[in-house]
Amino acid sequence: MTAYRLFSALGSGGVPVEAAMSLIGLPYEIVEAPTWEGEAEKAKVAAINPLKQIPALVTPEGETITESAAILIWLADRFPEARLGPAIDAPTRAQFLRWMTFIPASIYSLFWVRDDPSRLGGPDPEVQARIKAATAERILDCWRMMESQLTPGRYLLGDELTVLDLYVTVVSRWGPRRVRFYEAAPRMSEVVKRVDADPRLAAFWPKRFPFFEGWERLGQQVG
Numbered sequence: 001m002t003a004y005r006l007f008s009a010l011g012s013g014g015v016p017v018e019a020a021m022s023l024i025g026l027p028y029e030i031v032e033a034p035t036w037e038g039e040a041e042k043a044k045v046a047a048i049n050p051l052k053q054i055p056a057l058v059t060p061e062g063e064t065i066t067e068s069a070a071i072l073i074w075l076a077d078r079f080p081e082a083r084l085g086p087a088i089d090a091p092t093r094a095q096f097l098r099w100m101t102f103i104p105a106s107i108y109s110l111f112w113v114r115d116d117p118s119r120l121g122g123p124d125p126e127v128q129a130r131i132k133a134a135t136a137e138r139i140l141d142c143w144r145m146m147e148s149q150l151t152p153g154r155y156l157l158g159d160e161l162t163v164l165d166l167y168v169t170v171v172s173r174w175g176p177r178r179v180r181f182y183e184a185a186p187r188m189s190e191v192v193k194r195v196d197a198d199p200r201l202a203a204f205w206p207k208r209f210p211f212f213e214g215w216e217r218l219g220q221q222v223g
């Protein structure tokens with residue numbers, strides 16, 4: 001089988017997609033493009049995604065899929081034998097779609113401004129700091145809301161791991177970081193810790209989103 005090609009980066013929103021492809025057992029290659037590092041990195045993905053964002057997946061048939069949630073849902077549906085998402089007629093399907101949409105719409109989208117607060121706030125460092133603080137609070141509110149609406153089992157939607165668990169495990173590591181996520185969402189925290197420790201991903205996490213000393217409190221440290 002020709003490999004899937006994923007434009008992604010260490011610790012990025014491409015990581016849950018990589019984790020899903022690893023669990024499915026798909027051959028894939030990564031084009032490393034940490035777009036937040038500047039124009040040269042953005043240029044790598046521009047021809048595939050004019051918004052110059054990762055993740056972007058190119059299938060062996062040559063189709064491009066952008067949007068992390070769309071890619072994850074598509075993978076789960078396309079490879080049902082991997083059991084990474086509820087089937088279209090499964091009782092948890094509606095809640096699966098609900099939360100798979102909530103994460104990018106309400107949380108991930110805030111990183112467009114958090115990664116560079118001058119995009120909305122201009123050059124004033126005080127305004128930028130206010131944007132960072134306000135978006136951190138908003139993200140915590142979103143996690144609290146999700147926590148109040150879910151009754152996790154071993155995983156967020158029951159006893160089977162889905163791409164939603166992979167997605168939340170990665171996004172909850174971004175600002176305002178895991179320690180605050182643990183306070184906001186204690187029951188979901190048990191789930192993401194289980195995914196952090198999943199033996200099937202034991203070799204994957206150190207390569208693509210390493211756990212370093214103090215990682216639950218600190219930003220990503222590469223190299």
Ligand SMILES: N[C@@H](CCC(=O)N[C@@H](CS)C(=O)NCC(=O)O)C(=O)O
Pocket residue numbers: 012013014035036052053054055066067068069104108111112
């Ligand atoms: N809605 C997109 C958001 C993707 C996104 O924001 N990706 C970040 C990296 S994690 C990015 O490429 N940022 C660069 C930019 O927005 O300029 C998705 O869910 O895939």
